[in-house]
Amino acid sequence: MTGRLVSEMASALRECSPEEIRTECCDIREVQGDGFDEETVAVIAMPAYIGKLPLPGIEALRSVSGGKAMTVTAVSYGGRSYGNALFELRDIAEECGFTVIGAGAFAISYMAKRGSSRSSLPAMDTAAIVEFGKAASGKIRRLGGCEIEGLRIKPAPLEVKGRKPVHKISRLSPGAAAIAQELLEKLSFRRKSSEWFL
Numbered sequence: 001m002t003g004r005l006v007s008e009m010a011s012a013l014r015e016c017s018p019e020e021i022r023t024e025c026c027d028i029r030e031v032q033g034d035g036f037d038e039e040t041v042a043v044i045a046m047p048a049y050i051g052k053l054p055l056p057g058i059e060a061l062r063s064v065s066g067g068k069a070m071t072v073t074a075v076s077y078g079g080r081s082y083g084n085a086l087f088e089l090r091d092i093a094e095e096c097g098f099t100v101i102g103a104g105a106f107a108i109s110y111m112a113k114r115g116s117s118r119s120s121l122p123a124m125d126t127a128a129i130v131e132f133g134k135a136a137s138g139k140i141r142r143l144g145g146c147e148i149e150g151l152r153i154k155p156a157p158l159e160v161k162g163r164k165p166v167h168k169i170s171r172l173s174p175g176a177a178a179i180a181q182e183l184l185e186k187l188s189f190r191r192k193s194s195e196w197f198l
């Protein structure tokens with residue numbers, strides 16, 4: 001999901017940038033503390049587990065300094081509900097100094113990804129990721145369109161639905177959580193499709 005979003009945004013931004021645009025994808029746990037600035041566009045993505053962000057992801061993100069980099073946040077989820085994960089990611093990223101201009105939640109079919117014949121869904125909602133990537137790049141172009149800092153349009157605070165979650169899941173063992181998840185996948189219908197906020 002992250003790689004696809006990054007490549008979509010990079011190709012849309014290359015169309016309008018006179019300067020070379022380089023991309024780099026890495027595990028957030030390996031990101032150095034202060035490598036971001038206003039010349040960087042950051043894409044921060046994590047999976048949603050029981051409607052929340054994984055605690056190691058939160059911990060790693062909290063150690064990074066965003067330097068006001070224009071940022072797009074994204075969560076992947078199994079197609080039922082991403083709960084408060086997207087809200088929480090936007091919130092923490094802002095606290096760390098990133099300027100979040102877009103946020104999206106994208107359905108990934110766990111069963112299709114594992115090659116299960118019981119899944120009629122694609123492994124990843126690529127169409128939504130591509131659409132979001134193009135729209136987010138358009139917003140970045142509009143916001144960054146002026147050389148003079150003082151004349152640039154300031155982004156309005158991004159509204160994402162949700163609230164701050166409580167991390168009870170951290171008390172479950174990952175093995176037990178995965179078994180519970182598989183059971184839930186078998187029993188539940190897909191209720192939500194990918195959605196994004198700009």
Ligand SMILES: Cc1cc2nc3c(=O)[nH]c(=O)nc-3n(C[C@H](O)[C@H](O)[C@H](O)COP(=O)(O)O)c2cc1C
Pocket residue numbers: 046047048049050051052075076077078079080081082083108110177178181
């Ligand atoms: C422990 C666990 C909890 C999960 N909870 C949810 C959930 O609450 N809602 C949902 O739609 N998908 C849920 N999923 C599915 C994951 O969000 C999905 O498999 C993941 O985003 C795919 O990314 P990954 O391959 O990086 O894990 C859960 C998966 C696991 C393993």
